[in-house]
Amino acid sequence: MKVFDSEKVRNVGLVGHGDSGKTSLTSAFLFLTGATNRLGQVDDGNSVTDYDDDEIARKITINTSVAHCEWKQHKINLVDTPGYPAFILEAKSSIVAADTALVVIDAVAGVEVQTEKVWSFADEHALPRALVINKLDRDRSSFERSLTSAQEAFGRKVVPVQIPIGEEKDFKGVIDLIGQKAYLYKTDGSGKFEETAIPDELQESASSRRDELVEMVAESDDALMEKFFEEGSLSHEDLLGGLRGCLISKEIFPVYCASATRNIGTAQLLDAIIEVSSDPLKRVPPKALDAISKEETEIEVSAGGATAGYVFKTLADPFTGRISLVRVFSGKFKSDSGLHNFSRDNEERLGTLQVLQGKAHEPIAEAQMGDICAVLKLKETMTGDTLGDSAFKAIFQKVDFPEPSISFAIEPKSRGDEDKIGSAVSRIIEEDPSINFRRDPQTKEMLLAGSGQLHVEVTVDKLQRKYGVEVLLKPPKVPYRETITGSAEVQGRHKKQTGGHGQFGDCKIRVESLERGAGFEFANEIFGGAIPRQFIPAVEKGIQESAERGYLAGYPMVDFKATLCDGSYHDVDSSEMAFKLAGSQAFRNAMEKARPVLLEPIMLVEVCAPEEHSGDIMGDLNGRRGRIQGMDVQGSSQVIRAQVPLVEMLNYAPTLTSMTGGRGSYHMENSHYEIVPGNFSEKIIAEARREKEEKGA
Numbered sequence: 001m002k003v004f005d006s007e008k009v010r011n012v013g014l015v016g017h018g019d020s021g022k023t024s025l026t027s028a029f030l031f032l033t034g035a036t037n038r039l040g041q042v043d044d045g046n047s048v049t050d051y052d053d054d055e056i057a058r059k060i061t062i063n064t065s066v067a068h069c070e071w072k073q074h075k076i077n078l079v080d081t082p083g084y085p086a087f088i089l090e091a092k093s094s095i096v097a098a099d100t101a102l103v104v105i106d107a108v109a110g111v112e113v114q115t116e117k118v119w120s121f122a123d124e125h126a127l128p129r130a131l132v133i134n135k136l137d138r139d140r141s142s143f144e145r146s147l148t149s150a151q152e153a154f155g156r157k158v159v160p161v162q163i164p165i166g167e168e169k170d171f172k173g174v175i176d177l178i179g180q181k182a183y184l185y186k187t188d189g190s191g192k193f194e195e196t197a198i199p200d201e202l203q204e205s206a207s208s209r210r211d212e213l214v215e216m217v218a219e220s221d222d223a224l225m226e227k228f229f230e231e232g233s234l235s236h237e238d239l240l241g242g243l244r245g246c247l248i249s250k251e252i253f254p255v256y257c258a259s260a261t262r263n264i265g266t267a268q269l270l271d272a273i274i275e276v277s278s279d280p281l282k283r284v285p286p287k288a289l290d291a292i293s294k295e296e297t298e299i300e301v302s303a304g305g306a307t308a309g310y311v312f313k314t315l316a317d318p319f320t321g322r323i324s325l326v327r328v329f330s331g332k333f334k335s336d337s338g339l340h341n342f343s344r345d346n347e348e349r350l351g352t353l354q355v356l357q358g359k360a361h362e363p364i365a366e367a368q369m370g371d372i373c374a375v376l377k378l379k380e381t382m383t384g385d386t387l388g389d390s391a392f393k394a395i396f397q398k399v400d401f402p403e404p405s406i407s408f409a410i411e412p413k414s415r416g417d418e419d420k421i422g423s424a425v426s427r428i429i430e431e432d433p434s435i436n437f438r439r440d441p442q443t444k445e446m447l448l449a450g451s452g453q454l455h456v457e458v459t460v461d462k463l464q465r466k467y468g469v470e471v472l473l474k475p476p477k478v479p480y481r482e483t484i485t486g487s488a489e490v491q492g493r494h495k496k497q498t499g500g501h502g503q504f505g506d507c508k509i510r511v512e513s514l515e516r517g518a519g520f521e522f523a524n525e526i527f528g529g530a531i532p533r534q535f536i537p538a539v540e541k542g543i544q545e546s547a548e549r550g551y552l553a554g555y556p557m558v559d560f561k562a563t564l565c566d567g568s569y570h571d572v573d574s575s576e577m578a579f580k581l582a583g584s585q586a587f588r589n590a591m592e593k594a595r596p597v598l599l600e601p602i603m604l605v606e607v608c609a610p611e612e613h614s615g616d617i618m619g620d621l622n623g624r625r626g627r628i629q630g631m632d633v634q635g636s637s638q639v640i641r642a643q644v645p646l647v648e649m650l651n652y653a654p655t656l657t658s659m660t661g662g663r664g665s666y667h668m669e670n671s672h673y674e675i676v677p678g679n680f681s682e683k684i685i686a687e688a689r690r691e692k693e694e695k696g697a
Helices: 022-032 053-058 085-097 113-124 143-154 200-219 222-231 236-248 266-275 415-431 453-467 533-549 576-591 611-623 652-660 678-696
Strands: 009-016 065-071 074-080 100-106 129-134 158-160 162-165 173-176 181-185 193-196 253-257 288-290 308-317 321-330 332-334 338-341 346-349 353-357 360-364 366-368 372-376 386-388 394-396 406-412 436-439 446-450 471-474 481-484 488-496 503-513 520-524 560-568 596-610 627-634 637-645 665-675
Touching (some): 009 085, 009 113, 009 266, 022 065, 022 074, 022 100, 022 129, 022 266, 053 453, 065 266, 065 353, 065 372, 074 266, 085 113, 085 321, 085 453, 100 113, 100 143, 113 143, 143 158, 158 200, 162 200, 162 253, 200 236, 222 236, 253 266, 308 394, 308 415, 321 332, 353 366, 386 394, 406 415, 406 453, 415 453, 453 471, 481 503, 488 576, 503 533, 503 576, 520 533, 533 560, 533 576, 560 576, 596 611, 596 652, 611 627, 611 637, 611 652, 637 665, 652 665
Parallel strands (some): 009 074, 009 100, 100 129, 129 253, 158 253, 520 560
Antiparallel strands (some): 065 074, 162 173, 173 181, 288 394, 308 321, 308 386, 338 346, 338 386, 353 360, 353 372, 406 446, 436 446, 488 503, 503 560, 627 637
8 A cells, every 4th residue: 555645635524314325425435446346335235334243234334434545646535434323423533533524415304413413523623514415316305405404504605516417216417517517427336427518408507506606615715706706707727726715714515416326426526525625734633732731732733743643443353452543643653663642641562554444454654644544452542542752742632422321231141241241341442432331339230321222232232242242231220329307216235145155235326317418427425334445336337237228128328327325235245246236226226217218319411402392301301300400502402401310311312312303412410319209219119129029039
């Protein structure tokens, strides 16, 4: 694989709603440029970038994949990203490797929910964008309708530079408004076409659309505006150069036409990537922090400057090991060299650099600024890390992932898998940092959290397929607690005589409630040696251990104070164990009088959705025993804040998706505990006792 100079590299991120045809368009690019010898099809399971077993089985993109091709002495790196809601965060984390985002739109559906999300991701990274209206050969497809939906969603900067020839099954080519030429394609998927004059019936439409394009380009540049007023139009060269400047400055988002599965429009799209899209030298560098002060800093990047790269994706292969995909932002990466990981402050040794074609590897000697390469078996480097030489001294800001929206408890199918789960999930998290895995200290359950049920299910499939670990999914237990609402003074007495030494412990305690979140307090008011000093810790331990087991439903008892105020002992029969048992008995006696209640975790929930859904969302949250805390406007969306019991939020993700058509998102965090209302409390206690009886049986 030859090495390309920075100005000859183009990095394109294909983004869009699921099933808009991003992977098919990638396959068409690879086939037309000779990178592959056949036109890969998602439905046939032979596309280059959807190579994972889950992707082939489900016929959707789950992981970001990288491929490359050569076109007119340029190298084009293609970053094919997922578009389904459960995996859309992959697009957010990997689009940073691109210099231009190619937003793919289904010509039947137009702009969809995830189209808007990936557009916002491109905004976050300040990326130029071009749009491709794909699937123009499908029944009920419409260029005009899709263009209108894009302009309504993204504004008047969305401007067509092509219009289609033919509609639906008769779609057979494109008209280039800049060059004023038509390209008629064969419909056999070969990508072969002939250049012709614009058909007579489309002359008027093409002329009108070109005038709109010329005016938009002229508006962006004073010199071009002057030419436009003098000559009434712009030359081909001025229009092409002006469009490139407008794309890079995000003044115009050009629109192209295609049918990826029929390979129509692909050649002109490749030409546009070369002629119009941004090269790495024009890329605004990502935000960075000073490696020492950790404060935001300006960085200089250049082909001949300090070496710096960002790890935008990690692949964890059970056989090859860890594969780090790196975008080189400055200088060059060389095989068999050493670099510093500024994110973790450790040294890394690079082996032979690779370029990826889907899952295939090919070695390269070096990767210039702007290129994308793969590094195998780095020791500690993970997704989001910055690698560079000693002269760089900065850290690229990591992509922030929102909290996972849904959690499941997992348990191994066999006892032998229990020890393997932790290490296997850790390997998966290397690939997908949006997955969260932890053990709940109270319920003792292992919790696996992701962006949606499908996300978690795919992760479970990976556990079995890649690492041989089989687990069962089930809803997580809610970590209820117990507390008291009254006070009591009671005695705990343990006496047992079995021949020889007996057991004797006697204590009196006073229990009282504490404020929420105070935990457990123990006080000693013994005077005059009623209980020897060495036995007092045993009383406290007996109370604490009983409190951990709870009283009503087996949940930990919290937020109470126990005061040891009196007792008695026996010179021979008293022991630490006897007083521990006496303390435990005193706790149980106290609970009978101190009015124990159940506590439930209350979550602070923030829901972000379009304003028109606010009423439905607030009504639903109220129905979940939620209390609305306030609302804010965030762009075109409304942010609703509420406090809601955790048990009511376990099934919220699919409900929110249904209410908002997938346009809503939420996150939540622990706020505090509150007393469970009586009717709910009775059901929880009855269920807990039933489970205890079943286990006992």
